[in-house]
Amino acid sequence: MHNDNHSQNQRRSSDRPSSDGHRGARSGGPGGNGYRGRDDRGPREDHGGRGGDRSRDDRGPRKDFGSRDGQGGRNGKPGGFRKGGKPGGYQGGKSGGYRKDDRGPRGGKSFERKRGEGDRSQGDGDERRDFREPRKDFRDRGDGPRGPRRDFSDRRESGPRDDRGPRKDFHPRDDQPRGPRRDSRGSGHPREVFVDGKLMAAPDQGDGRDRGRGRDFGGRGDRPRDGRPPRRDDGARAKRPNSHHATSARELALSALHQLRERDAFAQDIIAKTIDKSRLSREDRAFATRLVLGVTSTRGTLEDVIDGCMDSPDDAAPAVRDALALSAYEIIFLQKSPHAAVDQGVELVKTVAPRAGGLANAVLRRVVRAKEHFPFGDPRTDIAAYARLHGFPVWLAERLIAELGPEGARDFMVASNEPAPVFVSVNAVKASEDEVVSVLAAAHGDPTPVTVAGRPVPGCYRVSSGVPLLDGRVRRMFSQGLLLVSDATSQAVASLVVGDEAPASFLEIGAGRATKTILDQSCAYRRFGRQISDYVTVDVHAFKTRLLQERAELYGVTVTEPIIGDATDLDALVGERTFDRVFIDAPCSGLGTLRRHADIRWRLRPETIDESADLDAHLLASAAAHVAPGGILAYATCTITHEENADAVDQFLATEPGSAFEVIPYENPELGVERPFFSIPLEPGGPDAHFLALLRKKA
Structure with missing residues (x-):
């Protein structure tokens, strides 16, 4: 590799006699003052056996010298002078003809010429242009005999620079067929960084010297062929793909x-x-x-x-x-x-x-x-560290411990950070279970029947993950209204609300996007062989009601009257009508569904729970008057707080409208115990947490 030590050696060799009898300091040869500069020396025997007198400014790629006669200069002429007897240090009448290493002999003498002095003849100028053309490509190439200089910082200020611009001109340009050069990167980015204790190329740099080695770029790798350097005359080099990119x-x-x-x-x-x-x-x-x-x-x-x-x-x-x-x-x-x-x-x-x-x-x-x-503290003694460990707000972690106890709160928070299990429901109105299960099995969903709180949930299956639901055959079932995604506990709630006896009329409050509506009617069809003929829904949001109608049509379920309005004043919406089933799918804090509704955890505020409990009390009071004698008032939430669940029901039962109702206890056949309410906690690997109270109106 050429370096500054070579330059020093060249200066010292100028005092030694050359092969043509000239000395490096003065020459009596033709062409002006006879001075032989550094570029006019004879052949060097200590640089790879290169024959001939190769001026440093006049060298092109190695292949251009294949026809030299091996004598002391060009075309048998003494080295150091070009045609017309002009010294070799001057190029085409342009100032700054000396290259980086041509700083003149030792002693500080200057060899710059004034512009216009010593111009070559027209013929020599043409030859010189042809001779210089490969040099532009030579600077761009990394495989030439000389290669790019490794350090450009040791230039002398007085040395001419071939009219070149600032260093930024050495940066690779998009319009030139240059490959990536390490020293050409933007100065604002590091070339290497420490990652995980190892020095690596910075991810945003395109250092392709070793990256991609041996890959297939256009049918051949970037390795030399038969020991020869890669071809560079095929046009612009194909740009190597960047191995660093986000997935x-x-x-x-x-x-x-x-x-x-x-x-x-x-x-x-x-x-x-x-x-x-x-x-x-x-x-x-x-x-x-x-x-x-x-x-x-x-x-x-x-x-x-x-x-x-x-x-x-x-x-x-x-x-x-x-x-x-x-x-x-x-x-x-x-x-x-x-x-x-x-x-x-x-x-x-x-x-x-x-x-x-x-x-x-x-x-x-x-x-x-x-x-x-x-988590920056001891979770056993520091509540902030305990909350941070599970990704919860501190106030909510404290609330969960108060509601569920230390172990129950831990299980709840661990389960909330797990991927939610995937449950589906077969729409009995339009499909048979065998048909749907066979497609799920073919999509590698491994469908498994589900039991919640000791009771099987009809039409409910757990699948291995959400991936099988993206199978084309399964998606087709969704588009045809044959299959519905819904948590297992939510399906269990719908089954309990519909009951064992077919209701003649049904009022759903807080119908939302029709998920419970579809589950209710599917359960009724599976259990009674027909849908509930008089099915009325109420929701305060118009856009949700429109979506309810669209989904009801897709799934083939009956909704006789979708009503948009405030359910806290049912008298204004349904008059004096009464229903065999009144189902309040109550708005709540939603803490039982944190895995599916990730926004709740950090949007929820302590006052939100109190506001939800107050709203639910008004809904219960409004609905009580529209339950037929002997009918069922069902109150369901998807949260775990006492204020919104058991306390809300107890407070309702203590009021005058609530005194007309009695609790229908829930019996768990698996445990053989009877509880006043259906309540499922959130546990790792299990379904969501839900609460349901069934209240019968006294005749």
Whole structure:
């Protein structure tokens, strides 16, 4: 490799006699003052056996010298002078003809010429241009005989520079067929970084010297063929693919997180509109869903960790924090490989802020170190550390311990961070169970009948995961209204509400998107051979009622009258009508469904629970007057707080309207015990937590 030591050796060799009898200092040959500069020396015997007098400025690629006669200069002429007797240090009448190493003899003499002096003849100029053309390509190539200089910092200020611009001109340009050069990278990015204790190429750099070696690029690798250097005359070199990029599942999850934050939407709604409709594989969609729900459910804890790993919380824009939160979730709660999580996190950040890769790398490496001390306290004695360990707000962790006890609260929080089990319900109105089960089995869903609280749930099956539901055959059943996704406890509640005797009329309060409506009518059809003929729904939201009508039509269930209005004043909605079944699917805090509704955990406030309990009391009082004598008033929630469950029922029974009702106890045949209410806790691996009270109106 050419270096500065060579330059020094060349200067010393100028005092030695050359092969043509000239000395390196002065020459009496033709052409001007007879001075022979550094470029006019004879052949060097100590540089690879190169014959001839090769001027340093006049060298092109090695192949251009294949026809030299091996004598002391060009075309048998004494070395050091070009045609026309012009010294070799001057190029085409342009100033700065000396290259980087041509700084003149020792002693500080200057050999710059004025512009216009010593111009070559026209013929020599043409030859010189042809001779110089390969040099541009020579500088761009990394496989030439000389190669790029490793250190350009030792240039003397007085040396001419061929009219070249600042160093930025050496950067690779998109319009030139250059490969990546290590010294040409942007000065604002590190060439190497430490990741997990190892020095690695920075993820945002395209250093392809070893990356992709042996891969198939256009039918052949980048290895030399038969010991020869790769061909460079085939046009622009094919750009090697960048091996560092975020996976499609993570990018899709990050896009969903952006929409959640910007639109203040619910996770399941965004997942249905983005991830479920993407073209990713079933496994990638399932992983993206896991990431979105996990980040959303533990967002507060993740934000605290990220803030502690940044110099200032304002250092990152919201979009960058979304990407950091996603990677922090993988590191802390999914126990992913730190190296992989950091690498993917950096690439995710660069998709939204290309210049923030360094910040992301620093923050995520701190997160990896912080994980060793997470949850930053003793969970056995520190309630804040206990809440942080499970990704819960402190106030909610305290509330759960008060409601469920220490062990019950622990099981609840552990189960809330697990992926929710997948349960489906066969729509008996349109399909037989054998038909649906066979398709689920063919899609590798491994459908299994479900029992809840000691009782089998008709038409309810648990499948292995959400992946089989993305099978084309299964999706076709959804599109035809043959199959419905619903938690097993929710299906058990519907079965208990419908009862063992067919009701002639049914009023559903808080019908929402028709999930319970479909379950009720399917259960009635399976149990009685027909649907409930007089089925009335009430919901305060018009858009939900429209969706209810669409889904009811798809699933083939009967809704005789969908009503939009406030159910706390049923007299204004249904007049004096009474029903055999009045089912209040009560609005509540939803704590029993945290796995499926990840937004609840950090949106919920302590006062929300009290507000829900107050609303439920008004709904019970309003519905009491519209239950026929001997009829059933069913009150159901999907939460675990006493205020919204047992306490709400007890307070209703203590009122004048409630005094007309009596509790129908629930008997668990598996345990052989009778309890006043149907109540299922949230446990690891089990269905969601639900509460149901059945009250019969006295005749």
